[in-house]
Structure formats: C-alpha cells, structure tokens
Amino acid sequence: VHVLITGGSGYLGRELVRRYAATGAAVTATYATRPTDGEADWRWLDVRDRAAVDSLVREVRPDLVLHTAYRQSDWATTADGAAHVAAAATDAGARLVHVSSDAVFSGHASAYDESARPDPFTPYGAAKAAAETVVATVNPGAVIARTSLIVGSDGLSPNELLTHRLAAGGDGVLFTDEFRCPVHVTDLAAGLQELAAGDHAGIFHIAGADPISRYELGILIARRDGLDSTAIRQGSRVASGIPGPLDLRLVCPATQPLLSVRLRGATEFLRAT
Numbered sequence: 599v600h601v602l603i604t605g606g607s608g609y610l611g612r613e614l615v616r617r618y619a620a621t622g623a624a625v626t627a628t629y630a631t632r633p634t635d636g637e638a639d640w641r642w643l644d645v646r647d648r649a650a651v652d653s654l655v656r657e658v659r660p661d662l663v664l665h666t667a668y669r670q671s672d673w674a675t676t677a678d679g680a681a682h683v684a685a686a687a688t689d690a691g692a693r694l695v696h697v698s699s700d701a702v703f704s705g706h707a708s709a710y711d712e713s714a715r716p717d718p719f720t721p722y723g724a725a726k727a728a729a730e731t732v733v734a735t736v737n738p739g740a741v742i743a744r745t746s747l748i749v750g751s752d753g754l755s756p757n758e759l760l761t762h763r764l765a766a767g768g769d770g771v772l773f774t775d776e777f778r779c780p781v782h783v784t785d786l787a788a789g790l791q792e793l794a795a796g797d798h799a800g801i802f803h804i805a806g807a808d809p810i811s812r813y814e815l816g817i818l819i820a821r822r823d824g825l826d827s828t829a830i831r832q833g834s835r836v837a838s839g840i841p842g843p844l845d846l847r848l849v850c851p852a853t854q855p856l857l858s859v860r861l862r863g864a865t866e867f868l869r870a871t
C-alpha cells in the first residue's frame with residue numbers, strides 16, 4: 599500500500615507518518631517550510647500550486663491520500679489547497695481522507711454531531727467549510743473527519759508548548775470561557791487510520807469525550823508535566839474581544855461506534871501519573 603500524507607511535517611502529520619510507516623506501508627509525506635526526515639519519502643509541496651499537486655500525485659500513484667496540510671490564516675492553502683488535493687487524488691483513483699475542524703461551527707448550538715451543518719464564524723472556519731464542500735463534491739467516497747484541539751504526550755503540540763511557556767512565567771492568559779473537546783493525537787490518528795481502512799464515506803467526528811476550557815486544559819497539561827500550574831493566568835475570551843466560537847462542543851455519536859479506538863476525554867488522557 600502506498601500512502602501520501604500532506605502536511606507530514608505537522609503535528610498530526612508526523613503521528614500519521616509514524617503509524618503508517620509502522621504498518622510497513624510505503625509512505626510519501628510532504629512538508630512546506632519544515633524539512634523533515636526519516637520514516638517516509640519526504641517531498642516539498644505547496645498545495646496552493648495545483649500543477650505541483652497533480653504532478654506529485656501522478657508520480658507517487660498513492661492508494662490512499664491523507665490530507666492534513668492547512669494554514670490557519672491562509673485561504674489559498676486551506677480551501678484551494680484542499681480542492682487541489684481532492685481533485686488529484688480522485689483523478690488517481692486514490693482513497694481520500696480529509697482532515698477538517700470544529701472551526702466550521704460557530705458554537706451557537708449546544709453541541710454539534712456529524713449531521714450538523716457548518717455555520718462558520720471565522721475566515722479559518724469558512725476556509726475549512728469550503729474545503730469540506732469541495733472534497734464531498736469532487737469525491738463523494740471520501741472521508742471528511744472533523745476534529746478539535748489536538749494534544750499529545752510529548753509536550754510538542756501547540757497547546758502543550760503554550761502551557762509550558764505560561765507555566766514558566768511567560769506572558770499571556772488561558773481563557774476560562776472558551777470550550778473545546780481536545781483529542782489525543784494518537785486517538786485521532788488511530789481513528790483516521792480505521793476510517794481510511796474501511797469503506798466509510800462522508801462526515802465523521804473524531805474529538806475527545808470531555809468539553810473543557812482552554813484554562814482547564816492548560817492546568818491539566820501543567821499538572822501532568824509537573825509544572826507550576828499556579829503561574830498560569832486566567833483570562834476571558836469575551837472580555838478579550840477576539841471574535842470566534844466560545845463554547846464549541848463536537849460530539850461523535852455516529853463515528854465512535856464505528857471505531858475500535860476509544861476517543862478519550864482530556865481529563866482521562868492528561869491525568870497526572
């Protein structure tokens with residue numbers, strides 16, 4: 599089996615590269631600005647360049663494409679890039695798994711299951727929603743998997759790095775009024791791998807079982823890592839005036855029963871040992 603992972607140099611991408619390499623699959627992985635080595639055939643790729651995407655996919659001839667590449671502030675990468683990857687994967691007859699985000703929702707509803715319609719609030723959420731629409735149209739057999747904050751055990755996810763900085767006295771606050779359903783990167787990657795291996799198509803949710811605030815998440819990370827959680831200051835997203843979803847609860851009632859991996863909540867996977 600030949601697997602192509604876009605955004606292989608990213609946090610989720612690196613975990614997917616490790617997992618697929620461990621299965622003995624041939625893995626081609628892409629990076630944009632952070633050259634990476636080991637466990638895959640690494641290629642530079644800018645997904646904004648349709649011809650470059652076409653040419654790489656034609657050369658690699660993957661059986662499976664996992665599209666994780668995105669850039670939060672860049673529509674051309676997040677939306678156009680997803681369209682380029684979806685079109686190329688479909689032309690090549692590859693199975694496609696597209697990673698999406700809870701950011702396609704505003705947070706105005708009390709919870710969002712797999713049947714909920716996107717109602718994005720931010721340019722990033724709109725770009726991810728546009729990407730979903732293109733992927734589903736170009737490739738109705740694709741898996742579109744929405745997820746929430748991604749956290750790991752190695753301290754290297756952006757949320758862990760931020761917490762470590764704040765616990766060391768760095769400037770900034772964690773919001774007590776912004777809620778998400780953080781997922782462990784290994785649960786997410788395992789879920790994506792399971793969905794990829796089946797013949798599932800459409801929208802899936804892979805998020806952690808517990809809605810918690812950014813502040814609570816930081817406290818849990820600090821305690822797990824033996825850091826001074828009292829150094830982390832609380833803030834209010836509402837008071838900050840930063841626009842965006844406040845209370846965004848992604849639930850997985852249609853997806854969890856399809857998976858053997860249990861999507862743990864943050865209070866469980868960050869429990870101090």
Ligand SMILES: NC(=O)c1ccc[n+]([C@@H]2O[C@H](COP(=O)([O-])OP(=O)(O)OC[C@H]3O[C@@H](n4cnc5c(N)ncnc54)[C@H](OP(=O)(O)O)[C@@H]3O)[C@@H](O)[C@H]2O)c1
Nearest residue numbers: 605607608609610630631632644645667668699746747748
């Ligand atoms: N992180 C979260 O908490 C979170 C929450 C919900 C959904 N998601 C979704 O999960 C997926 C993966 O997130 P992540 O946190 O693993 O992301 P990440 O660590 O920021 O990695 C993003 C990847 O995209 C690549 N990339 C950026 N611009 C590119 C371009 N123009 N062309 C090709 N590649 C480009 C980056 O390459 P370089 O690093 O080499 O520049 C990197 O490999 C994304 O689709 C995101 O929307 C993430």
